[in-house]
Amino acid sequence: MSKITFKIGGVHPNDAKLARDRAIEVLPLPQTVYVSMAQHLGAPAKPIVAVGDKVKTGQLIAEAGGFISAVVHSPVSGTVKSIAPRADIAGKPVTHVEISVEGDEWAEGIDLSDTLVTEIPEDRVAILKKIQDCGVVGLGGATFPTHVKLNPAPGSKAECLILNGAECEPYLTSDYRILLEKTKEIIVGAAIMQKVLGGCHTVIGIEENKPEAIEAVRKALTELPYNNIEVQSLKKKYPQGGEKQLIAAVMGREVGSGALPISVGAVVQNVATSLAVYEAVQKNKPLITNTLTVTGDCLPLERQHNYLFRIGVPLSFIAEYAGGIPEGAAKLISGGPMMGKAISNLDAATVKGSSSILYLSEASTRRGTESACIRCGRCAQACPMGLEPFLLNRLYKAGDNEALEANAAQDCIECGCCLYSCPANIPLLDNIRMAKGTVMGILRARAAAAKAAAEAAKSNENKN
């Protein structure tokens, strides 16, 4: 099969998939878990339990806080100890439900068996409801509520469902492991989403550095009764797992500035999301577990792990279980080395989207001394969104918001290619991220003003 990739920009960091051969292990339960109420994009969930309540594993403990929001279930059985703000991995306070673990009693109606259920329910609306009720969110990084994404606005039609198995971030191997170990479940999940979207063509995109996964999926596809699902090998290039980049690679279409993937007929879901959809729809199991990689360049090979963890388990518990913080670790990151967030608070709890604890050595994380821009243009060459990072950096420093908007600072996907490629160690991404925030704020304010004006005009019309 031909190998394809996206055309604009991109970089080739060493993929360092050190934990690729480590099978997924089930992480034991700690004594206490802390379930965050803001583990998805959008409005935080609202707790519906009270201190002292007994909860079972998989029981609903928080309802959605808005249209773009998701419900949260208890990952353990036990007693609610407190509902209070607690620091997340960046040290910022977020409401958490603290549950002390007592045994592991699951809520009724959840199928815990390993049997593969390949028959897909007929009712599209019922499937969507199930996905929503199980709190499924996108596990590729942005944790966007899946039921919203699978239900495109009327008038737009999905032509292609792309399953994102690129896992282009170096070090991370959790998607790779589930592609190997839960191959069929992922494909059933894809078939379910395909059905919800009206039977569109489905492509599972996997980068070429994971040939075993490609082979496993290809083999499983021949054994399963679904049509119109294919696997596509992709050339290794970062950030292939970016939504817009993956669409460009698989479909050859460009998503316009500020537009959603559905505008070119695409819906992208991560393979881990597909697994969560399978478990939600076929097994009635809410999203309370995910796979996480413990890895890093200063961690010996035998201490690299892939864990199936319960959401809410503190990162410090996982680190401890995996043998403690290794010698020489200078920086701890949650997520990949390119886009992940530095963990400033290891006591923070895992969330639905947690994908790794990454220990990086001083040599691989320390920023070099910043020097002057030599106008080499490498950042512009590397930017997968076709932006000019050096220019945006200058405009940010000058505070020229109009020019930032004109040069599409809001289109930045924060992939870090510019920073990675800059020979002068200029903190391009840090500044562009701030610029993006400012421009997005301006755009939102403008949209809100336009909406208010339109509504005022409408009400005036009605009066007349």
Place this chain on the structure above:
Amino acid sequence: MSSTIIWTVAILAGLGFLLALILYLVAERFKVEEDPRIDEVEKVMPGANCGGCGFAGCRAFADAAVKAPNLDNNYCPVGGNEVMKKVAAILGFKVEEKAPQVAVLRCNGSCAVRPRINEYDGVKSCKVKAALYSGDTGCSFGCLGCGDCVEACQFGALSMDPETGLPVVDESKCTACGACVKACPKTLIELRAKGPRGMREYVACRNMDKGPAAKKACANACIGCGICVKTCTHDAITLENNIAYIDFSKCKLCRECEAMCPTGAIHGVNFPKPLDTAAVKERIAKRKAASAPSAGPSGTLPASGPLPLQPGAAMASGAEQPSSPSNVTSSNSNSSNE
């Protein structure tokens, strides 16, 4: 040969004269009538163009001041009352004297008392750092130490103290333009009235965490214990979100709250004498003992009213205070501009 030169000079001179005439006529025809007072006002302005008044620069301020019906909403913090008097004289307005203000940092989490729990190696900008995470100490409210305020100050009034990791305000240079207030992502800088001879009391902390958490993060944090509120006899202190705040307009500079604060979060500056904590505490204890029987069954202290002053106690209430500038520093009084 000479006729060529004469002709050239004559033509050029004629051309110059003609064009000057055209320019003159056009200027006369399209003359923009401008209030001459704008120029006059601009002349007396400090000319810093800092934007502290809320306008784009001194000319814009002058323009606005001339057009406005009075000077209530237009005030040049840099020029202060001096300049405003001149402006008022030009425009024939009355101007109310405003108490001069100065920037104060509401954080005293120096490196010594607020241990660093991680190391930040990103961009040296408080704005970027604040967007990324809560900071490199346990206190998510305190100074980030990257010096955005120092950069924002056009008057050179701010500098970072490498020892404490906190910015220091040079009161003689601070014009209270407010640029640092806007620059600080943690809103730690407040413009406060300078006070009589620079003396003022303020809570140098913004940590809204509960007491134990605040204390763990920083030894000098306000823990929201409320002792200062109970101590204050002038109703000047309020406690909200676990943080005390002293209302300058009500504060009588008695320094009792400063003496009673268990963490040293309350700072008194520019007092001529260091705070005699023991004496002030004794005075408060005596007052409480004296008022306890008369307080009646409810057992509460009178909320306000004149202080039963002890003669000889370390009282610093304005002009009567004999000054002894020999020793101005102590562990509790933070004299920043001596």
